[in-house]
Amino acid sequence: MSTALDIDGLVKNAEVAISAARTTEAIRQVATEVGGKRSPLAEAHRALGALEPEARKELGRLLHEARTTIDALVERRRTEIRFAEMQATMESDRIDLSEFIPGTVRSSPTRGHLHLVSQTRDALEDVFVGMGFEVAEGPDIETDWFNFGALNIPPAHPARGMWDTFYLNLGTPESTLLRTHTSPVQIHLMEAAVVNGGLPIHAVMPGRCYRRDTPDARHLPVFHQIEGLVVDKGITFADLAGTIEVFTTAYFGSDIHSRLRPAYFPFTEPSAEFEVTCTICHGDGCRTCSQTGWIELGGCGMVDPAVFDAVGIDPDQWTGFAFGFGIDRCAQMRHQIADMRALNENDIRFLRQF
């Protein structure tokens, strides 16, 4: 066996061959030439058996190193080529999309479906528009002030435990968050109305909300709420109860009614929870309503004077009420959806049902 085996030269030759490859096919061939069964490297390896143990060990180590280097070079070049080819394909596949000839695209034989949540939201909006409400929206990301502070929930307020909040890496810790309810839209509306002389307000505010709840059959960490706010002269708790009742029968049907019972929300006083006749048993009592005949739907109350104070509305001149409930929950009730998680699985069989 020749002792003049030039491993460095071998690697150099391989390197030249590898960098000369321009196509996937070429690099495949080069890989065989420099590292395959008939490559000088493989032959040198086969010849190892004839050497003295010491020499064999030393040369074996060198060969192994050379093999590692060559393999890495091949792999790198292969990636480069793949990327270049991709770029080239993109360049050559480039088409002028304004060369569109009407009528050449196959139209869909079936109609698509709006998501059930959208349909529910639209239906709720329509009911409220019919009752004289405008529809307002607000951002998903809020500051602590809009989501909590202005709503009479200062930092460390025990009521914050009512909402498990997702905080964001914006500004000082816990200063920015994903809104836990649509109520901050109330603050935006009232602040704008004070600045622009836009009172009275009669608005509903649908939107996406976020709470750090583990998803289960009845809860999703991302969900939808609709909020209502009326600020006007002479508005009373009776107007609130009446509005809830009119909405309930308009949306759920004439045999579904509402009732209020005391509750606590920091941004309303007096506050109430509102329940509607169980849509499953129509009030007779069943498992869904725990035999009570009623299903809890949302919260409501008269706007707390502290909230008016925060936005600069004179509570002796204006009074108001607010209410809020889950859009997804309405969909779940109306369509008897056993597991809420079906709503964001996006199974086309589910989407096409509505």
Place this chain on the structure above:
Amino acid sequence: MRVPLSWLRDFAPFDGDPAGLGATLDDLGLVVEEIQRVGEGLGDVVIARVDEIALITGADKIRRIVVDAGDGPIEVVCGAWNFEVGDLVPLAPVGAVLPGGFAIGRRKMKGVVSNGMLCSGRELELTDDGEGIMVLNRVEDAHPGQRFTEAMGIETDVVFDIAVEANRPDAWSIAGVARDLAARLGLPFTIPVVDGRASAGVGDEGGSIEALTSVRVDDAELCPRFTARVITGVVVGPSPKWLAHRLSLAGMRSINNVVDASNYVMLELGQPTHPYDLDRLGGGGLVIRRAAQGETIITLDGVVRVLGRPGPGLDDTGEDCLICDAEGTPVGIGGVMGGASSEIGADTTRVLLETAYFVPMAIARTSKRLALRTEASARYERGCDPEGIDRAADRFCELLAMTAGSTASVASGTIDIRGDVPTPVKLAVRASRVNDLLGTGFTASQIAALLDPIGITAEEVRADDEGPDAGVLQVTVPTFRPDIRPAPMGESDIIEEVARTYGYSRLPRRMPAWPQPGRLTVYQRDRRRLKEVLCGLGASEAWTSTFVTDFDQTMSGVDPPYIEVTNPLVESERYLRTSMVPGLVRAVIYNSERRQGDIRLFEVGTVFHYPESPPVDPEDGPPADMSERLCAVFCAEGDDAWTAVAAWHAIAEALAIADWSMLAAGGPTTAVLHAYRSAGLSSVVETPPDEFGITWKPTQLGVVGELDPYIVGSLGLLGRDGRARRVGWLDLDIGILLDRDSVPRKPEVSRPISRFPSSDLDLAFAVDNDIPAGGVERALRRAGGDRLESVELFDVFRGDVVGEGRRSLAFRLRLCSIDHTLNDEELAELRSRCIAAVEKGGKAALR
């Protein structure tokens, strides 16, 4: 909170149907989540002694048990293995009917006749333990043949499980629930008077409390009131059955007489107390101070707690109230949890009882920082009654004197260090305001009568008939109602109490009316229309996750930083999406895996980008870069970029976009990473000079085309051939698209339709490849002016005939005039004007 009816009856003579009481509690806002009947159906159960246990041939789960229930041996078969010969167990004999209506009959199992059933705690509905039989050896005086209920001190009872609202610390106690309920039912409510000393044994240590211990409060801001009592001669042992049973009904485990007395008082009156072993307190006393930064304590639960460090919460300065012994060693976190070192043990004989008032906000912060929520902290953070302390301490002493042996003796005197505690709120309430807010017609005296039974006194300072300011009540709020604020906010709180005690269900209802019409905004109407167009194209609306992974962000082609959730639900999904593409592709994959992947999906939703500069003022919001977008993916059989282009044409048509243009991706106005067969979409207002001398001002609207196969493949959407599927893609910023100021619509004013015949003109041009067909079309439209009714591309052709680097584009122009039929001359003139416009830049020539 679990509230036993029997316990409520200590405070008012409640009777009647439990369901009716439950409904009344509901109507008071003390929402009953469950009504549980306990101890019913246990009348037939007797105590039996196990005399013999034998295996049954051929059975490895059940055994033959011989018991004696006072009348000689009874043979039963039992599947539990947790007892031995000699144990006392509950036996339901043949004929017994257990809770839930389960009737015990004579049964034969594996050839052995079972004459009854040995019962587990769950079968008797007393505990949750359904694994083993209840073993009653430790029950005092229990003996075979005795009635089980008698041995256990069980009486039939009803337990209401009540959800108490966060603002009602007073109602988070048996007495508080009883007060509200009695008020509504018109029953007399009394808290029995106790005298902590009189009810105790005679003090044989002679000394007053000052001789036994000392207390110093160094931080009265965190701990405005601290009281201490000492009970000596205490024998620590089990609580009497009645007390242990009440605790268990209320959901608490019996520990020993000292701890139980403390828990009992907390449940009954809502005031937490903390008993220390006086002999284990260094220096025999207590010092209350603010924890130094980084100071540690081992709490009762054996966990080392580091104190005095500001937490992540807003305005959190890291103040913890520390209870130390007289030598300064921490022995408890004030209002949250005691320390392990001074815990009551079996050998405790002298008890120091702490009953204090801690500042609610400070407790809330400490509890949140340490992630340590206890029965005590939950009550303190809501606000305990600073004036309820003496009664609670007295009640504890009374209970301990009853249960801690004949030597127990309460030392005379109380150490009471009182700083600035809340005082009763006094405010004026206008009867007119009550009625204005509730829509009622209450008189001042009616209002006073509704408030009085819940402990709120209201005195009429001006009578109803004295003019416009008439009917004002001077209201005094007891300190156990910290939820009621001072004036002016407190007036609303009082109004809620009036409504609550009167009954929400009895208040009037009316539908309000106002002159302003209800409506959707133009934007909202257009958004609905946009979605309808997509549905018409066969696309269904999806709802994908807002939370995405690092990988998803990379696939979206957006560079960091991203908006990140600091406390994500799923660790890897910690970013807010910058694009809906990954979510929609995953939705297609989900369906594909169910053999229904030939679909078109769209979503209208918000995407989030890290803001250039976050606002400094927290009231400035919104603090991030958010935009509402429409994203659609077209994955039906045969779909590709052209499907998306057709969709865009349909949208532009439906919204009547005045003018728009399509630019090759990578061109000057698009920044689409991984763009593949895509084009940027722009609305065009004023057109600046392009290759055809036209001036223009584009507004970017989004992208149309095909998703980069690399992204599609990386996300895992593969076709049958194992290669990335082709996905048509449309992504629009609808905040801009639907904004009529940025993106003008076709004029509202109608255009008269010509009554004269039109002429068609076909023009084919050889156009350089780098000139978009849309540019040629625009040039034609411009040249044709108001005589050009329509222009449409109808043929594209590439080949040698056209030449290298060019393609043939054939347009059909329909020409017409509003007031006459165009003559040949006019048509020829229009034709040459159009041709000249296209050929102008030298990049196209008529073929």
